[in-house]
Amino acid sequence: AQSVTQLDSHVSVSEGTPVLLRCNYSSSYSPSLFWYVQHPNKGLQLLLKYTSAATLVKGINGFEAEFKKSETSFHLTKPSAHMSDAAEYFCVVSDSILQGGKLIFGQGTELSVKP
Amino acid sequence: DTEVTQTPKHLVMGMTNKKSLKCEQHMGHRAMYWYKQKAKKPPELMFVYSYEKLSINESVPSRFSPECPNSSLLNLHLHALQPEDSALYLCASSRLSYEQYFGPGTRLTVT
Numbered sequence: 001a002q003s004v005t006q007l008d009s010h011v012s013v014s015e016g017t018p019v020l021l022r023c024n025y026s027s028s029y030s031p032s033l034f035w036y037v038q039h040p041n042k043g044l045q046l047l048l049k050y051t052s053a054a055t056l057v058k059g060i061n062g063f064e065a066e067f068k069k070s071e072t073s074f075h076l077t078k079p080s081a082h083m084s085d086a087a088e089y090f091c092v093v094s095d096s097i098l099q100g101g102k103l104i105f106g107q108g109t110e111l112s113v114k115p
Numbered sequence: 116d117t118e119v120t121q122t123p124k125h126l127v128m129g130m131t132n133k134k135s136l137k138c139e140q141h142m143g144h145r146a147m148y149w150y151k152q153k154a155k156k157p158p159e160l161m162f163v164y165s166y167e168k169l170s171i172n173e174s175v176p177s178r179f180s181p182e183c184p185n186s187s188l189l190n191l192h193l194h195a196l197q198p199e200d201s202a203l204y205l206c207a208s209s210r211l212s213y214e215q216y217f218g219p220g221t222r223l224t225v226t
Contacts, residue, residue: 032213032214034214036217041203041220041222042219042220043119043121043205043217043218043219043220044158044205044207044217045217046214046215046216049213049214051213090157094213094214102160102163102171103160103215105157105158106157107156107157108155108156108157
C-alpha cells in the first residue's frame with residue numbers, strides 16, 4: 001500500500017529565507033508524486049509533479065522538489081519565501097496508472113511566513 | 116485552461132432540505148471527483164466518475180448522491196444531511212497523467 005508522511009505539521013520562516021517542506025513516501029512501484037498548495041478557504045492548486053522524468057522538478061512560484069528514490073523522499077523547497085506563500089501544503093502520491101486513480105494525501109504542512 | 120468551476124461558493128441548508136452542488140470543467144478530462152474536506156485535514160475522496168460512469172464510491176452515506184450528466188458536468192445531490200456533514204466540498208478532474216485539478220470548493224453549513 002502506498003502512503004505519504006509529511007514530517008512537519010507546521011513550518012515557520014521569515015520572509016526572504018529558504019523554505020523546506022519535507023515529505024517521505026512509501027510505494028511498491030514507481031510512483032507519481034505531487035505537491036499541492038491550499039490558501040485559506042480556497043481549492044487546491046497544483047504546484048508541481050514528478051512522473052519518472054527528471055528527478056529535479058520545477059513548479060510554479062519558484063518552488064521545486066527533488067525525487068530521491070534511495071531516501072524515498074520528495075521534499076519541497078523555495079530559495080526565498082514570500083508572504084503570499086503562507087498556506088497549507090500537501091504532498092500527494094498517486095496509487096494507480098489508470099485514469100481515475102486515487103490520490104493519497106499527506107496530513108499537510110502549514111507554512112507561516114513572518115515579515 | 117486548467118479551470119474547474121464550482122457553484123455555489125457557500126451553501127447553508129437545514130437537515131430536511133434538498134440541495135445540489137455543481138461542478139464543471141472544459142478541459143476534456145474524462146475523470147471527475149468529489150472530495151470532502153474538514154478544517155485542518157487533507158481532502159477525503161467521496162466519489163470518482165470515469166467516462167461518465169461511477170467507478171469509485173468510498174462508502175459514502177446515501178444522503179449524498181452523485182450524478183454525471185455529461186463529460187463536463189458533475190453534480191452532488193444532498194438530502195437530509197447532518198451537522199457533521201458541514202465541510203468544504205471540492206470537485207476535481209483529471210486526464211491520463213494522473214494530476215487532478217481542483218475547483219475552489221463549496222463551503223457547506225448544515226444547521
